[in-house]
Amino acid sequence: MRAADAFVRALEKEGVEVVFGIPGGAILEIYDALYDSNIKHITTRHEQGATHAADGYARASGKVGVAFATSGPGATNTVTGIANAYMDSSPIVVFTGQVARSLIGNDAFQEADITGITMPITKHNYLVTDPKKLLRIVKEAFHIASTGRPGPVLVDIPKDVSQADIEFDYPSKIELMGYKPKYEGHPMQIKKAAELIMKSERPIILAGGGVKIANANKELTELAETIPAFVVTTLMGKGSISEYHPLCLGFVGMHGSKYANYALSESDLIIAVGCRFSDRTIGNTALFAPDAKIIHIDIDPAEIGKNVRVDVPIVGDAKRILSQLIKVIQYKQRKEWEEKVREWREKFPLKYSKQGFKPQYVIEKACEFFPDAIITTEVGQNQMWAAQFFKVKHPRQFISSGGLGTMGFGFPAAMGAKVACPDREVIDIAGDGSFLMNIQELATCVHYEIPVKVFILNNGYLGMVRQWQQLFYKERYSATCIGCEKVSFEKIANGFGALGITVEKASEVESALRIVKENKDVPVVVDFRVDFQANVFPMVPPGKGLKDIIEGE
Amino acid sequence: MKYTIAVLVENKPGVLARVASLFRRRGFNIESLTVGTTEREDLSRMTIVVNGDEKVLEQVTKQLNKLIEVIKVSDVTMNSVERELCLIRVNSPPEKRGEIIELTNIFRGRIVDVAKDSFIIEITGDEDKINAFIDLMRIYGIKEVARTGKVAMVRGGRNSEK
Ligand SMILES: Cc1ncc(C[n+]2csc(CCOP(=O)(O)OP(=O)(O)O)c2C)c(N)n1
Ligand SMILES: [Mg+2]
Numbered sequence: 001m002r003a004a005d006a007f008v009r010a011l012e013k014e015g016v017e018v019v020f021g022i023p024g025g026a027i028l029e030i031y032d033a034l035y036d037s038n039i040k041h042i043t044t045r046h047e048q049g050a051t052h053a054a055d056g057y058a059r060a061s062g063k064v065g066v067a068f069a070t071s072g073p074g075a076t077n078t079v080t081g082i083a084n085a086y087m088d089s090s091p092i093v094v095f096t097g098q099v100a101r102s103l104i105g106n107d108a109f110q111e112a113d114i115t116g117i118t119m120p121i122t123k124h125n126y127l128v129t130d131p132k133k134l135l136r137i138v139k140e141a142f143h144i145a146s147t148g149r150p151g152p153v154l155v156d157i158p159k160d161v162s163q164a165d166i167e168f169d170y171p172s173k174i175e176l177m178g179y180k181p182k183y184e185g186h187p188m189q190i191k192k193a194a195e196l197i198m199k200s201e202r203p204i205i206l207a208g209g210g211v212k213i214a215n216a217n218k219e220l221t222e223l224a225e226t227i228p229a230f231v232v233t234t235l236m237g238k239g240s241i242s243e244y245h246p247l248c249l250g251f252v253g254m255h256g257s258k259y260a261n262y263a264l265s266e267s268d269l270i271i272a273v274g275c276r277f278s279d280r281t282i283g284n285t286a287l288f289a290p291d292a293k294i295i296h297i298d299i300d301p302a303e304i305g306k307n308v309r310v311d312v313p314i315v316g317d318a319k320r321i322l323s324q325l326i327k328v329i330q331y332k333q334r335k336e337w338e339e340k341v342r343e344w345r346e347k348f349p350l351k352y353s354k355q356g357f358k359p360q361y362v363i364e365k366a367c368e369f370f371p372d373a374i375i376t377t378e379v380g381q382n383q384m385w386a387a388q389f390f391k392v393k394h395p396r397q398f399i400s401s402g403g404l405g406t407m408g409f410g411f412p413a414a415m416g417a418k419v420a421c422p423d424r425e426v427i428d429i430a431g432d433g434s435f436l437m438n439i440q441e442l443a444t445c446v447h448y449e450i451p452v453k454v455f456i457l458n459n460g461y462l463g464m465v466r467q468w469q470q471l472f473y474k475e476r477y478s479a480t481c482i483g484c485e486k487v488s489f490e491k492i493a494n495g496f497g498a499l500g501i502t503v504e505k506a507s508e509v510e511s512a513l514r515i516v517k518e519n520k521d522v523p524v525v526v527d528f529r530v531d532f533q534a535n536v537f538p539m540v541p542p543g544k545g546l547k548d549i550i551e552g553e
Numbered sequence: 554m555k556y557t558i559a560v561l562v563e564n565k566p567g568v569l570a571r572v573a574s575l576f577r578r579r580g581f582n583i584e585s586l587t588v589g590t591t592e593r594e595d596l597s598r599m600t601i602v603v604n605g606d607e608k609v610l611e612q613v614t615k616q617l618n619k620l621i622e623v624i625k626v627s628d629v630t631m632n633s634v635e636r637e638l639c640l641i642r643v644n645s646p647p648e649k650r651g652e653i654i655e656l657t658n659i660f661r662g663r664i665v666d667v668a669k670d671s672f673i674i675e676i677t678g679d680e681d682k683i684n685a686f687i688d689l690m691r692i693y694g695i696k697e698v699a700r701t702g703k704v705a706m707v708r709g710g711r712n713s714e715k
Contacts (some may be wrong), residue, residue, distance in 0.1 A: 064673050176621060178563065305611065
């Protein structure tokens with residue numbers, strides 16, 4: 001059988017339903033084989049869009065996302081998407097075409113050393129040099145991407161490999177000598193953790209992206225209720241517990257609420273689950289939660305002790321560990337602590353000025369109109385307002401580029417999420433700058449009838465950078481004005497064949513959202529022309545501790 | 554502090570590049586790195602000497618373990634036999650030859666090449682011994698030094714990998 005045909009059959013065996021990509025010379029054979037398959041292919045308009053879409057698909061569904069690209073420029077265009085998936089531990093497999101084996105190393109037409117380029121941003125990658133190993137590598141790629149701490153895997157397939165003749169002999173199981181993720185938490189460690197919890201007077205749970213990856217939301221909520229402990233989340237952990245739950249304090253870190261940051265800082269025990277204590281979450285490490293002991297539950301041993309000292313590490317799968325932990329702890333009331341947190345909560349709510357047309361208002365209204373929608377975000381102020389004001393109920397409801405902070409992620413990710421969950425409303429909360437970075441995918445959405453919604457918080461600026469210039473660079477606004485108030489996103493949307501709406505003032509927001517609701521089956525772009533001076537507050541200034549959080553207008 | 558770690562890896566193309574790339578990306582400092590085959594055809598062994606504190610060692614170990622093709626990482630800094638081989642080309646004017654030969658013998662080295670006015674000396678041992686010998690040779694004028702980097706094995710009956 002032609003290797004390309006065997007390859008596509010292998011994808012079918014892996015349960016792949018959809019692939020995002022763009023064909024080209026080196027991967028033609030595989031596209032030819034795909035022609036006979038039931039696997040749906042979505043031709044994106046840029047390979048970055050394909051990788052982000054695969055990533056969004058993976059995050060929304062929990063399944064592995066798949067992207068194809070040709071050699072050379074096709075492959076290099078996937079790099080940002082791969083790095084993005086790597087930083088946020090998202091399971092995607094990227095297959096790239098490569099020039100024929102005999103040409104590798106000769107600087108042949110459209111040759112790029114994509115395995116070399118992506119080495120530090122993949123969980124693993126392969127150059128297939130022997131057609132007989134192709135199917136085994138496919139099996140390994142899906143296995144590695146989706147197990148342990150998930151991440152992107154790239155497989156580079158030379159053209160003559162895909163043309164070769166091989167047997168279809170797909171392995172049902174594989175053993176990798178050097179890859180054996182540990183899922184069971186050590187019983188001794190769980191016991192130690194339970195002891196710390198029972199002793200603690202001010203416990204708090206810090207939930208990261210690992211909670212949803214492990215599908216441990218139910219267990220996390222149960223743990224919080226059993227202790228009981230308040231829960232703060234990282235940006236990636238948003239939705240680990242319903243944000244309507246009375247114990248949920250929302251997200252912490254640079255732009256988290258003051259009360260969440262205070263609670264984390266003043267706690268005497270942090271139960272961290274599936275998070276990596278990034279600088280955006282904990283501020284200055286030296287000033288971080290001085291009184292707290294730390295229990296760190298993570299599947300990746302390398303995360304333990306990397307950024308903060310840990311008292312009780314537990315390596316393994318969050319779902320299993322939490323369900324065991326729940327069994328060995330008892331409810332204990334901690335009145336004083338509860339009171340204190342309630343006080344902070346009442347005293348320092350998230351707030352914003354209601355004058356003029358504020359971006360935060362748009363988010364609040366979007367949340368009111370579409371409480372169950374999957375939200376993706378771009379990067380910048382839009383992302384932080386979305387995180388602050390869109391309260392999510394469900395685990396995989398909030399999808400954002402946390403680690404890499406990739407402008408241009410949200411829209412193609414929304415597309416991927418919508419393909420994964422066609423019955424859910426999917427909204428990209430966008431900035432004008434970010435949306436322009438992958439706006440070409442509007443053509444894809446229209447062509448394949450993928451009715452995602454884009455809400456642009458159009459402030460005419462690279463707003464988050466402008467905010468830093470205002471606060472920390474003496475208002476010297478170097479290169480951040482992008483003048484998007486002169487751009488008609490409505491007309492652009494129309495030009496692509498999508499619906500466009502322009503909203504000039506706060507009083508028009510509700511009627512616009514009603515129109516969005518009525519147009520369930522078409523892609524819609526809403527251009528909210530918000531006040532450009534709005535800033536994201538509160539804020540932990542860079543280099544400061546979480547308790548140094550400042551408020552602003 | 555210097556740590557010596559033994560890394561058992563799959564014998565596949567690209568593994569060295571992966572390990573080197575990891576050290577570069579994470580900012581770990583490699584003092585020396587050697588690779589060679591082992592008792593098993595499908596496995597190679599790297600001996601890496603890394604500079605840093607305990608925290609660095611812990612991260613190096615954990616990050617190496619994350620590489621799919623890395624099978625086992627062991628710290629062999631303590632209680633191990635360490636060897637390095639060194640070739641030295643040193644000036645040997647006729648009146649100094651006797652002295653140099655004698656020193657070489659004391660260090661259990663061997664003269665492996667003799668030219669009109671220079672020797673190549675081979676010497677094996679741990680790092681301190683080789684450093685000491687090189688120091689001694691300086692007065693004669695060293696023309697060239699090539700060191701292999703260190704290999705190491707834990708003392709006693711069990712494999713370093715276990
Ligand atoms: C690809 C990329 N380039 C540059 C940046 C740096 N950056 C961070 S936020 C930001 C501004 C984003 O502007 P916009 O999308 O309009 O969002 P706003 O902050 O105005 O809501 C920039 C340029 C980035 N995060 N990603
Ligand atoms: Mg903007």
